[in-house]
Amino acid sequence: MRRARLEGRHIGRQPIAVDREAIFCDRRRGQSLRQIARYHRISTATVRRVLASQSSAPQEQVA
Structure with missing residues (x-):
């Protein structure tokens, strides 16, 4: 594994x-x-992770 990483x-x-x-x-x-x-055939944990990544991403400000 070490060799593969290298x-x-x-x-x-x-x-x-x-x-x-x-x-x-x-x-x-x-x-x-x-x-x-x-519907997407994924776990609820994956759905939460995807939605959490949206809230942590910087949002564009509309003036």
Whole structure:
């Protein structure tokens, strides 16, 4: 594993490919976390993580 890291290889599971915009849109429509998770076939923890990343991202100010 040390050699793989030194060579720049990725170690571990591949990241989950999710449609972040669709998740944000579903949440704005009022769907629950569980409903979103079922529709996108991901865990509720992943839905929470995606939504939390939106709130931590800097928002554009409209003047």
